[in-house]
Amino acid sequence: MRKPGYHHGDLESALLQGAVDRVRLVGAEKVSLRAIAGDLGVSPSAAYHHFPDKDALLTAAGFAAIDKLADQQELALSMISVIGVDGALARFRALGRSYVDFALNEPHLFRLAFGEHCVIPDAIDSEAPTRAWTILTAALDELVNEGLLKFEFRQKSEILVWSAVHGVATLILEGKLPPEAADDLFDSLAHMLGLDHE
Amino acid sequence: MRKPGYHHGDLESALLQGAVDRVRLVGAEKVSLRAIAGDLGVSPSAAYHHFPDKDALLTAAGFAAIDKLADQQELALSMISVIGVDGALARFRALGRSYVDFALNEPHLFRLAFGEHCVIPDAIDSEAPTRAWTILTAALDELVNEGLLKFEFRQKSEILVWSAVHGVATLILEGKLPPEAADDLFDSLAHMLGLDHE
């Protein structure tokens, strides 16, 4: 588990962590494999025994970033219930906020997670829904169960909601929309889905 | 205008065009300044008299890509009226389709256009609306004029529509949603905006 000299012990996860850290700071385009290796006191070629190449390491870091987003979303949900604010609508809104906040607070991780590095062919058809997706659908189910969202709208609103939230997050992040656009969008979504009749 | 030897004549725009071409083929991350210069029969350092560095050239290429998207959208609008299909709703839908199609047909240009390279600070507050944005707002105005979209919804639907269409385009592009999601989204949008009551 530690590094007694020649062998590192757990270089693979150390490399992954190092990649995430450096991407977080300077962005995926500017991370150097040699720098990550240097941080760990390891030779430049050492990584190749654990990852086929630099891209593969960045891809792994990207999936770790997706997981961090999901963590953030679950944390936001738990915060909501601790604060005392209740109701599916509040939880739904908190979910959107945490998504946008993650994009703005961790721009480099967000770009990596939803960028070309993490495109997995046939990942759609496979029955491996990403955690973020699961969390969203669960929130929509809640809305239906509480009678706030008509069952009729349920199916198609999955795509609409995720697309809209993801879109506004990236457009704000890349300077195409002002930060206030996020709350405006949440208002629109709530209104259009008929969630604000209470 | 041509290249009589030492001086190229119009190297700046030639570099820009070369950058767009190469990004289109292999993606921004894999284009090399030297390769672009080589294509033009010019030394590796020549570019530095026209662009401060490689990033600046790629940024310029990115804005060219945004313009290509706007071209595509206008072309789609003109196609619609030639075909004979009329009505603001059809035009609105064609706009969304062309946006998604551009993302899927030119993934590398799309990523560059809406990526970190083209973030212009304070571009939001300035009165320099991008062409794509202008086209969208014009389409929404049409919908209002034809009585299809309530004036009350007009303002906030700008953000909602652009976010949703941009979001679904990127999520499909990066393998997070299946291609059919685009049409589903258009249906939802039309329905939620109350555009399908005819």
Next chain:
DNA sequence: ATCGATATCTTTACACTGTATAGATATTTT
């Protein structure tokens, strides 16, 4: 416990990158 096989890491090396500097050549200005 020893010996061989294997996994892990280092060393060296190579082709390639962006770009700084200085010099050459063409164009423009006076």
Next chain:
DNA sequence: AAAATATCTATACAGTGTAAAGATATCGAT
């Protein structure tokens, strides 16, 4: 025509990803 300037080349350097071969530690079987 001469001087000033814009444009391009040549050379050079530090940094990159990674292939190849050698060193060292760990593991499995005897």
